[in-house]
Amino acid sequence: MTDSFKNILAPIDGSICSEKSLERASKFVDAFGSNLILIYVVEKSIPINLLDRKEYLEILRKFGTNVLEKANKKLSKKGIAAKIFLKEGNIVNEIEKTMKKEKCDLIVVGNKGLGSVSRLILGSVSNKISQSSSCSVLIVK
Amino acid sequence: MQVITVVFKIQIHSNHYMAIKTKKILVPLDGSKNSIRGLDMAIHIARQSQGTVVALAIKTVPGIYAIHPFGFLDFNSMTEIKKLLSEAKVRAAKRGIDLTGKAIAGDPGYDIARFTNNPKNKIDMVVIGARGRSSAKEIFLGSVSNYVLHKSKKPVLIVK
Numbered sequence: 001m002t003d004s005f006k007n008i009l010a011p012i013d014g015s016i017c018s019e020k021s022l023e024r025a026s027k028f029v030d031a032f033g034s035n036l037i038l039i040y041v042v043e044k045s046i047p048i049n050l051l052d053r054k055e056y057l058e059i060l061r062k063f064g065t066n067v068l069e070k071a072n073k074k075l076s077k078k079g080i081a082a083k084i085f086l087k088e089g090n091i092v093n094e095i096e097k098t099m100k101k102e103k104c105d106l107i108v109v110g111n112k113g114l115g116s117v118s119r120l121i122l123g124s125v126s127n128k129i130s131q132s133s134s135c136s137v138l139i140v141k
Numbered sequence: 142m143q144v145i146t147v148v149f150k151i152q153i154h155s156n157h158y159m160a161i162k163t164k165k166i167l168v169p170l171d172g173s174k175n176s177i178r179g180l181d182m183a184i185h186i187a188r189q190s191q192g193t194v195v196a197l198a199i200k201t202v203p204g205i206y207a208i209h210p211f212g213f214l215d216f217n218s219m220t221e222i223k224k225l226l227s228e229a230k231v232r233a234a235k236r237g238i239d240l241t242g243k244a245i246a247g248d249p250g251y252d253i254a255r256f257t258n259n260p261k262n263k264i265d266m267v268v269i270g271a272r273g274r275s276s277a278k279e280i281f282l283g284s285v286s287n288y289v290l291h292k293s294k295k296p297v298l299i300v301k
Contacts, residue, residue: 004185024296027163031186031189031190032189122290122291130287130290130299131287133301134301135301136182136298136299136300136301137298137299137301138296138297138298138299139290139296139297139298139299140296141293141294141295141296141297
């Protein structure tokens with residue numbers, strides 16, 4: 001049933017907008033008593049030099065774990081326990097995969113992150129998610 | 142008497158502290174199944190956060206009619222919209238939620254976005270169905286919901 005949110009998925013990337021969306025998600029968790037799942041996706045589709053690639057991915061992974069830890073600390077202060085995922089691959093695909101795996105009812109995303117701009121106001125990732133996801137999407141502004 | 146007032150004040154304070162920001166939720170309605178699902182979702186959220194729901198029904202008017210002052214006076218379709226709003230009111234009242242209806246004539250996407258961005262209306266969140274009645278311009282998301290998503294400055298919840 002779409003009426004109750006059991007699992008809420010919050011993709012984060014360390015930007016200000018993602019922090020806002022996290023706050024909003026935690027409010028939803030408070031109100032509905034649902035489980036929160038955090039995800040950071042390391043983008044692998046960037047065409048970079050083969051030599052730099054490994055190092056670059058290592059840096060991104062470190063950054064990702066940092067962001068997730070920070071978010072988790074913030075949430076635990078509010079008394080919310082969250083599941084944490086660090087994935088690698090295409091951002092939108094991985095988010096959809098975890099959404100299906102964990103049976104999420106709601107995705108909470110910020111309107112613009114660190115990704116490229118596809119339209120003036122909405123970021124490319126949140127745009128794609130809103131177009132193609134099979135569950136409800138909350139876009140925080 | 143004084144003691145009672147003090148207790149009352151404390152209660153109000155604690156209520157204020159507990160409150161979630163989403164006090165006023167906007168639901169655009171067009172009579173399609175998806176929009177009713179959106180309404181249900183809005184009622185559900187309003188129940189959790191003790192908020193109110195504002196239903197917005199828009200009659201599509203071609204641009205030329207909007208210039209003419211008597212262009213809006215198409216009474217038949219206005220009654221259709223009023224009926225839609227009263228149905229929504231009943232649906233919300235069954236679950237104990239206040240619902241205020243609003244009927245506007247104009248372009249759906251533009252007017253919904255303008256209504257949300259107007260600071261006078263104090264909208265905290267928009268709940269919108271993913272597909273409505275308008276023609277399929279994009280495969281998954283409706284054209285109106287897409288427009289609102291891009292133009293509104295408030296959080297948008299897309300119900301699928």
